Amino acid sequence: MLSYLLRRLLGVVPVLVAVSIFVFGFVRLLPGDPARLMAGPEASEADVAAIRHDLSLDQPIWEQYGRYARGLLTGDLGRSSRTRQPVATEIGARFMPTLWLTIFAMAWATVAGMTTGVLSGVKRGRWQDQAAMVLAVSGISFPSFWLGLLLIDLFSVRLGWLPTGGYGTWQHFVLPSLTLGVAVAAVLARFTRSAFVEVASEDFVRTARAKGVPERLVILRHTLRNALLPVITMTGLQFGFLLGGAVVVETVFAWPGLGRLLVDSVSYRDYPVIQAEIMLFSLEFVLINLGVDLIYAVINPEIRFR
Amino acid sequence: MSATVADNRISSPVAEFWRRFRRKRVALVAGFIILLIALAAIAAPLVAPYDPSAPDYDNVLADPSALHPFGTDAYGRDILSRVIWGGRISLSVGVISVLVGGAVGIVLGLVSGFFGGWVDSLIMRFCDVLFAFPGLLLAIGVVAVLGPGISNVIWATSVFSVPAFARLVRGDALALKRAVYVQAARSIGVRPVTLMLRHILPGALPGVIVNGSLRLGNNILTAASLSFLGLGAQPPSPEWGAMLADGRSYLGVADWLTLWPGVAIFVTVLAFNLLGDGLRDALSQKLR
Numbered sequence: 001m002l003s004y005l006l007r008r009l010l011g012v013v014p015v016l017v018a019v020s021i022f023v024f025g026f027v028r029l030l031p032g033d034p035a036r037l038m039a040g041p042e043a044s045e046a047d048v049a050a051i052r053h054d055l056s057l058d059q060p061i062w063e064q065y066g067r068y069a070r071g072l073l074t075g076d077l078g079r080s081s082r083t084r085q086p087v088a089t090e091i092g093a094r095f096m097p098t099l100w101l102t103i104f105a106m107a108w109a110t111v112a113g114m115t116t117g118v119l120s121g122v123k124r125g126r127w128q129d130q131a132a133m134v135l136a137v138s139g140i141s142f143p144s145f146w147l148g149l150l151l152i153d154l155f156s157v158r159l160g161w162l163p164t165g166g167y168g169t170w171q172h173f174v175l176p177s178l179t180l181g182v183a184v185a186a187v188l189a190r191f192t193r194s195a196f197v198e199v200a201s202e203d204f205v206r207t208a209r210a211k212g213v214p215e216r217l218v219i220l221r222h223t224l225r226n227a228l229l230p231v232i233t234m235t236g237l238q239f240g241f242l243l244g245g246a247v248v249v250e251t252v253f254a255w256p257g258l259g260r261l262l263v264d265s266v267s268y269r270d271y272p273v274i275q276a277e278i279m280l281f282s283l284e285f286v287l288i289n290l291g292v293d294l295i296y297a298v299i300n301p302e303i304r305f306r
Numbered sequence: 307m308s309a310t311v312a313d314n315r316i317s318s319p320v321a322e323f324w325r326r327f328r329r330k331r332v333a334l335v336a337g338f339i340i341l342l343i344a345l346a347a348i349a350a351p352l353v354a355p356y357d358p359s360a361p362d363y364d365n366v367l368a369d370p371s372a373l374h375p376f377g378t379d380a381y382g383r384d385i386l387s388r389v390i391w392g393g394r395i396s397l398s399v400g401v402i403s404v405l406v407g408g409a410v411g412i413v414l415g416l417v418s419g420f421f422g423g424w425v426d427s428l429i430m431r432f433c434d435v436l437f438a439f440p441g442l443l444l445a446i447g448v449v450a451v452l453g454p455g456i457s458n459v460i461w462a463t464s465v466f467s468v469p470a471f472a473r474l475v476r477g478d479a480l481a482l483k484r485a486v487y488v489q490a491a492r493s494i495g496v497r498p499v500t501l502m503l504r505h506i507l508p509g510a511l512p513g514v515i516v517n518g519s520l521r522l523g524n525n526i527l528t529a530a531s532l533s534f535l536g537l538g539a540q541p542p543s544p545e546w547g548a549m550l551a552d553g554r555s556y557l558g559v560a561d562w563l564t565l566w567p568g569v570a571i572f573v574t575v576l577a578f579n580l581l582g583d584g585l586r587d588a589l590s591q592k593l594r
Contacts, residue, residue, distance in 0.1 A: 137583065138576060139577050143531065146567075149568070157560065240439070251534075271450075
């Protein structure tokens, strides 16, 4: 297990290096002079030169990358061209709100999605199954920004029960995490159902039933246990999806998180912040995927010993 | 006796597919709705009662009425007309991105599965990396480089449509290149390009069609999200996501501003998802 863990951890390094080269190169891909673009139309020549020096655009490209990579390792991500604050400070302040939002959304979505999926699989073909799957396909198709606005309209504007947006108390978490989790719950419900149905048609399940194993045990021990493997992978992938969805939900609910920072940065062409955010998101995806694979290895010894 | 004759007749794959698909009532209705939306979008100049961008300052934020069934916005523009014209934008983005992403993905998948080896590893690692990123974030990254605007949204959604098609076609190509009929064609000297396009691609089409329908819905949703965030279609464009963004300041005052664009996105995306599900059921041998 330890050697597997080490091997996987080492495998993360080249991916992160590749992403850092990509993120570094992305400012170079921009049409025109990035320093001039960032400075804005009414900046003086001296300002542009200062920004160029700030980004070390006046040095050879490998030196620039070297400086950038050193900065990444030491936490020096440059300064935001919009607020002039260090990027690390900007991102640090926004990190926890997004993390909490995604954790709450993920928590309810996983429980609701998997439960619905299993119940649907057990009641396959009956009206409960059909109703759940209609709900699930609607959940996948529902634009989260519209759902957010509808919830605000009902619970904040009309009923006045919950705040329309912002961050602070537990009341602020209810609508955003509900909105963010809907699509994930729907995807997981569909996926869990199909994994469950697939396993349920296997011979060993029929055998278990034939030899008189109680139905509850057939479902829990024989079917669910084996259906869980692909579901765990899917759940991990959905965590990454949530980080994307957070961009929209944070904008709807004026949530002071990474997603809204990303949208603002793109609108203002604040490249140091965009670069840092892409780097951070990539790191998160890589770690999530690693985590999923490790859980997988714990559950399924076949992978561990290969 | 006539029954036996009928039973022995080999129906074409298309006829076989239609026989099964015809029984998927939900998917048929979804297909019909898509057809209606597409027709309305194509015939927008004829169907829409007003000019979608013509302001009418005497009728600002008018309630839904016989004159304006969906009401008007803060500039007095007719919401119904804007929703109809918006269908053009959303459907174009969906169709173009799926065609471009699908074409690139199919070629990559065919090459990857057919040749194998380092070409295969290279293409598949590339797809893994693209796949690891959620589509919306990837699209925001592309827009960050190219700048906001609907044409850049099309590029962005095309890019992240590629890996799903590539993986799907690769899987089929891997299986089909060992099929006897492909081996036979190869043995009589059919060129690799012809083998891939004439003999392997048709076998991969069912998966491509199903994925195409689901992708279309997904890409329309992503494009609308980007426009809602202000990174896609720019005002005064009657794009559905952008209309929702405009209407959010009037929440509780003029709810129709957000209601109808929202309904339009939901119904369109739902229809493509239901159609995709129905196609998959009709095309897959295993019946769920």
